[in-house]
Amino acid sequence: MTSTTKVIHGPGVPECVGGSISVEPYHSEESFKKERDHIFRKCWLNVCRTRDVPEPDSYFVRDLAMIGTSILVMRGEDGVIRAFHNVCAHRLNKVVWNESGACPKKGIQCTFHGWRYKSDGKLAGAPDRAEFPNFDASANGLTPIDCETWNGFVFINLDPQHEVGLREYLGEFGDILEEYPFEKLVPMSSYRIEIEANWKVVLDAFSEGYHVPFTHGPTLPDFIDTSLYHMHQIGLFERHHYGSTPANPDSLYSNSALPYLPLDPKVEEARPEMERIMSAFSRSNPAPEFHPDRLPEGVNPTKTKRFGFDLWTCFPNVVAIVSSRLMTHHFWPISPTRTVLESKIYAPDVAGIRDYLFHQFRNIVIREAVREDVKNPEETQRVLDSGARSHMLLSRQEALIQHFAWVRSKYVDSASEGNPTPGTDLLKSVAA
Ligand code: FES
Ligand SMILES: [Fe+2]
Numbered sequence: 001m002t003s004t005t006k007v008i009h010g011p012g013v014p015e016c017v018g019g020s021i022s023v024e025p026y027h028s029e030e031s032f033k034k035e036r037d038h039i040f041r042k043c044w045l046n047v048c049r050t051r052d053v054p055e056p057d058s059y060f061v062r063d064l065a066m067i068g069t070s071i072l073v074m075r076g077e078d079g080v081i082r083a084f085h086n087v088c089a090h091r092l093n094k095v096v097w098n099e100s101g102a103c104p105k106k107g108i109q110c111t112f113h114g115w116r117y118k119s120d121g122k123l124a125g126a127p128d129r130a131e132f133p134n135f136d137a138s139a140n141g142l143t144p145i146d147c148e149t150w151n152g153f154v155f156i157n158l159d160p161q162h163e164v165g166l167r168e169y170l171g172e173f174g175d176i177l178e179e180y181p182f183e184k185l186v187p188m189s190s191y192r193i194e195i196e197a198n199w200k201v202v203l204d205a206f207s208e209g210y211h212v213p214f215t216h217g218p219t220l221p222d223f224i225d226t227s228l229y230h231m232h233q234i235g236l237f238e239r240h241h242y243g244s245t246p247a248n249p250d251s252l253y254s255n256s257a258l259p260y261l262p263l264d265p266k267v268e269e270a271r272p273e274m275e276r277i278m279s280a281f282s283r284s285n286p287a288p289e290f291h292p293d294r295l296p297e298g299v300n301p302t303k304t305k306r307f308g309f310d311l312w313t314c315f316p317n318v319v320a321i322v323s324s325r326l327m328t329h330h331f332w333p334i335s336p337t338r339t340v341l342e343s344k345i346y347a348p349d350v351a352g353i354r355d356y357l358f359h360q361f362r363n364i365v366i367r368e369a370v371r372e373d374v375k376n377p378e379e380t381q382r383v384l385d386s387g388a389r390s391h392m393l394l395s396r397q398e399a400l401i402q403h404f405a406w407v408r409s410k411y412v413d414s415a416s417e418g419n420p421t422p423g424t425d426l427l428k429s430v431a432a
Contacts, residue, residue, distance in 0.1 A: 003230040007399055010237035016402040020391040026198045027384040032336040034412045036066050039316050044155040044169045046318050047071055051152065053081055057103040057119045061086060061096050066333040071145060072096055073154055074103060076120040083147035083156045084121050089140040117142050150174060151182045173240040173314050176298030181289055185326050185346035189363045191370060193341045197377035199333040202341055205377050206319050206329055207400040209245055215376060219368040232302040236403040239315040243400050244301055247308030287348030290324040313400065315407050337381055343370055
């Protein structure tokens with residue numbers, strides 16, 4: 001039976017309701033290089049949260065292996081967050097080697113010859129500087145990178161000529177989630193997984209619910225029929241998209257409204273002991289601002305009672321799973337067949353041991369589900385080169401993957417000679 005999923009296409013977005021897309025971008029070296037130059041060097045990239053640089057002089061390092069660079073995000077003494085290439089102005093050594101820390105008052109020191117930099121990027125000292133002819137300290141600070149923040153997320157843009165500012169770039173993603181109280185959620189757990197697969201093979205695996213009954217049978221046994229994994233609504237925009245995804249109303253894992261609902265005693269009886277205990281905990285202290293009815297208007301757009309979460313992709317490499325909690329996945333490309341997945345779970349702060357145990361229970365279930373998610377992409381990648389199929393087939397429920405391919409193609413193809421109409425290939429394949 002065809003789903004009732006409503007698909008909203010933003011202005012200029014081609015119809016994405018199933019079809020086929022080429023597998024070439026998923027394994028070719030050439031495509032990877034184009035993505036590096038025309039996507040990752042051009043788009044706004046979320047490199048950390050403002051909470052990663054909480055105080056003046058704190059810093060955070062994001063290595064971008066795909067681009068062969070490292071980014072140093074620092075909060076200056078004036079409280080302003082700035083980003084720099086993590087590269088010494090002397091002989092280009094990497095200045096900061098660890099992931100985070102505090103810039104000393106006399107400045108961060110390069111290990112090679114001892115040049116020092118303040119948290120605003122200015123050069124603070126260079127030993128034996130009289131030996132450098134016409135030395136200009138003001139021209140030898142750290143190289144700045146455009147950096148802006150939105151709702152506690154720190155973004156950089158490596159293109160000094162970038163066409164739009166961050167807020168415009170975020171478009172509907174920013175509009176719809178502007179009022180979501182991100183800052184009231186605290187980190188609960190995080191995972192970093194290196195996967196032998198192209199970044200898009202991995203990202204696609206997080207962009208539909210079709211796989212859930214099969215891939216997640218062992219950990220999420222509650223998604224058993226299509227009514228539980230067909231999306232309620234899909235929104236496809238200029239760059240970003242969402243799929244609003246149902247919950248099993250009785251599930252401790254998928255229904256984030258559960259802590260706010262009275263539970264049916266019959267359901268309670270049927271639960272295994274562990275779940276029964278945990279569901280009791282779950283009612284201990286729900287955070288009122290995250291009650292499903294108080295989430296911003298655009299979250300759970302159909303206002304269904306069977307709301308699981310809105311699965312957002314902020315192009316190019318962030319998936320945010322938004323409900324009464326938040327999970328973010330960042331897909332960091334390493335090579336055409338290697339990706340680092342960084343997953344973080346946020347929830348309202350715990351108020352005691354009961355909340356803490358409940359959160360830990362959910363964290364463990366989600367961790368196992370993520371482990372299941374990353375198994376298929378590695379095996380997919382191992383056979384992609386076979387040439388067995390030139391295209392993959394997408395269902396209506398996989399429209400987010402189709403839309404992503406269109407956005408990607410706009411960036412990559414519009415930069416290529418002789419292809420004046422970005423996304424044309426995709427449209428043809430959809431029609432075919
Ligand atoms: S390379 Fe940094 S001080 Fe020489
Ligand atoms: Fe999954």
